Amino acid sequence: MEIEPSYKPTSLGNEPSSNIPSLSPLSETLWREKAKTEIIGDVSARLTWKDLTVMVTLSNGETQNVLENLTGYAEPGCFTALMGPSGSGKSTLLDALSSRLASNAFLSGTILLNGRKEKLSFGTAAYVTQDDNLIGTLTVRETIWYSARLRLPDKMSRSDKRALVESTIVAMGLQDCADTVIGNWHLRGISGGEKRRVSIALEILMRPRLLFLDEPTSGLDSASAFFVTQTLRALARDGRTVIASIHQPSSEVFELFDQLYLLSGGKTVYFGQASEAYEFFEQAGFPCPALRNPSDHFLRCVNSDFDKVKATLKGSMKLRFESSDDPLDKISTAEAIRTLVDFYRTSQHSYAARQKVDEISKIRGTVLEAGGSEASFLLQTYILTKRSFINMSRDFGYYWLRLVIYIVVTICIGTIYLNVGTGYNSILARGSCASFVFGFVTFMSIGGFPSFVEDMKVFQRERLNGHYGVTAFVVSNTLSATPFLILITFLSGTICYFMVQLHPGFSHYVFFVLCLYASVTVVESLMMAIASIVPNFLMGIIIGAGIQGIFMLVSGYFRLPHDIPKPVWRYPMSYISFHFWALQGQYQNDLNGLIFDNQTPELPKIPGEYILEYVFQIDVKRSKWIDLSVILSMIIIYRIIFFIMIKINEDVTPWIRGYLARRRMQQKSGAQNTTIAPDVLTQSPSLRTYISNKK
């Protein structure tokens, strides 16, 4: 395979764009659209970081420096690889540069984008995480196509969007699997390597100026890793700034790196041209032995775990016959790391890096508006609704399985309460039937929780990269689920109503089905709200079941409404419980107007109104339609809660966590001296910054 000529560092002059590789016509068009300025000039991104230190607070209040005094830069047209052993701080450096640090992490030092001390807005800088959170039921082409439609401007023609999608598929080498589904628990889909490439494709779609990738080659075979890295380098050559952490590159992959940032224990071991690293290690006294892959050698020099490997191999045949000209055999890795870090600090590479950072920092380049989606809210909502509907219809576990179970359970109810009639015993039977339907049958909706969690993961990835807003997501999620919920409740409600022979009459039938629909939708909304803050299947189901169990208890069936203890349980709990309103409405719907036999034929018949008021303690003065409208309004309330939960999770929770972490750290630093004074640390940025930047 042909490899492009290697990167040559640009010499910076007064004209910032003079030596920048030009953007492809497509990228340039997209960026011109975004900049909303007449004369754009240089649309590239130059990132510098100087004396960057990241400190994390641990749960016991102790602090740990994850990164220490890092200085470096990333330029357009250049592919920078971050390398280092596991735990060396590669992901943390990427997070710090892309404003995604965890809330218990604090940074000091300077990060400048185009010479300005600005937080990176999401969308301008794309970030490909280690996890591939994709929708399993969509094909590769559909995944990229929907993503394109979610973000590209409304006025861009469909054919142009198609062309962009197809070119991205080709760029990522996904042609062969373009029409294969991604795959989920019941659909066999594309391979892990192909998933990685799809995740990258989604982020390069909008041709971002600055691209961060956390381990884009992890889990790939060496050929796929080479292919992905080559694509990343080609992206860099198109005028972009690409920074990726790479775990264990093969020699072919290593040759594709322009700049290498080698870390160990959060310290810089080497930063400079990748091609010069070999010489650096030689000068530092750690020449790469013949027949060893240089990148393996560099990592071996800085990975303290190799001490344990050596100890394990000590005395074995392997070690005895190994060549002894390797200096690493004579000293411990900790010593080697210390030597290398000190050597780098005083080296020409470190001096040149600092000088370059100072030069770049002086140039105040173009600042473009926050990136992210350029599609209108209506288009985003439409596309999200369509995508979500397709996913729900293809995923057997989302609604179809529930539909089958609902039908089976309602047939069981129908056969047990078959033609319940108006005998004396049927009074209690009708009450318990309604209670079971609106209690247990609606309760089964928590079965959809795993699918909600998957939806939330995809949402979080897309949201962090600025693909669309929270409102569009909440509205589309509500709309796409509606047809399925109507189908489920219509079929199961109809089976139950006609088999049990509930109160005859079309309006009674409609009320029963509507009430069931409203109740099931409330449970769905409640579970979505839980999924937005509890991303764990088991925890979410336990919490959802617990909340519903309490609501059922105060519904007025297990304890009659007037007998429910007034503090807490009746006011407000029973009024918050949708089961309470559903039973109040359905009892009226079913019993009002019916006449029931008494215990013995001699005694007078019992009117339904009497049973409602004196047996079930129902407020007969309130219309059943009011009860129904309360449940319908609960759907809206729960959806608003869902929206608020997402906002809280995005904004308030990180702030609280950050505040607590800062307090813990300050309390601890009262007793001990920390390396960095807490007041010079910056709170790790959150989506709050993003939102305020967008305004």
Ligand SMILES: Nc1ncnc2c1ncn2[C@@H]1O[C@H](COP(=O)(O)OP(=O)(O)OP(=O)(O)O)[C@@H](O)[C@H]1O
């Ligand atoms: N928010 C945090 N809270 C506590 N410790 C953290 C936090 N972030 C990072 N660390 C610690 O900092 C060290 C570096 O983590 P980081 O994930 O950056 O390493 P890495 O080089 O990317 O590792 P890997 O290659 O295994 O992903 C680890 O020891 C990790 O436990």
